[in-house]
Amino acid sequence: MSGAVLITRMDWSEALAAFGRLEQAIADPTPVMRAVGTGLVASTQDRMDAGQDPDGAAWAALNPAYAAGKRGPGILRESGMRGGLQGSITHRAARDQVEVGTNKIYGAIHQFGGVIRAKAGGKLAFRMGGRLIRTSSVTIPARPYLGISADDRVMILEVVEGALDRALGSGASSVTRPR
DSSP: OOSOOOOOOOOOHHHHHHHHHHHHHHHOOHHHHHHHHHHHHHHHHHHHHHTBOTTSOBOOOOOHHHHHHOOSSHHHHOOSTTOOHHHHOEEEEOSSOEEEEOOOTTHHHHHHOEEEEOGGGOOEEEEETTEEEEESEEEEOOOOOOSOOHHHHHHHHHHHHHHHHHHHHHHHHTOOOOO
């Protein structure tokens, strides 16, 4: 062969080590799913504080008579150990999914709305505005709190990218790149 020849030998050890770390990170994505779940719980609670659904729309206003006599944050926003719905939001992570929700029996009626009817033709009884109300049914408007917002989508991508960056960490940072 005439002319010039360039022979390059590559040391692939750093790249192979990085691929090994990446393979290990994606072999069990449960920790990443846990981090996503933690983020979704926080954003769900923040939306509840703001009284907004995952798309940013305001929840239906409270019944004025109920609002006039209401003290404290109410059943939706009460937090802490005795908390209401907001304090019960939790997550469960697995390899391929994250569940975010509540075990409160009244969680679904607030998420989807609906009609609560008295059993066996009786009457519901409750106090509102200092008066005793007796009625056969009550309509609860939907106040969606569960769901994935646009900000949640960004957070999920950031969590996944961060996990991949950490997996590649030492291999990626030790490579010198030309400018």
